[in-house]
Amino acid sequence: MAWIYLVLAGIFEMFGVMFINKLHKDRNIFSFFLLFIGFAGSFLFLSLAMQTLPMGTAYAIWTGIGASGGAILGMIFYGEQKDWKRIACIALVVCAAVGLKLVS
Incomplete structure (x- = not known):
């Protein structure tokens, strides 16, 4: 259940970050x-997940997501650049999060 919470x-x-941008535009x-x-x-x-998962693992995966x-x-949604370098870096972050799940 902790992984679902995480x-x-x-x-x-992600939702909160998206609405930071929306708040700057709409006010x-x-x-x-x-x-x-x-x-x-x-x-x-995050606090529910950290009742079971180690803090380092939970925080790393939370920030990665x-x-x-x-x-x-x-x-x-905001027309940011979609070049292969950005997508490759995002894939590295996702792979790191999956790796933490596999070793935890």
């Missing part, structure tokens, strides 16, 4: 509310 924490982290209370929900959910599920997911969402 994946949910990463998804909420309304709804965007702020969604940003707050994203990060609150992220920290809630948030960083790679945020970069992917930026490419999809």
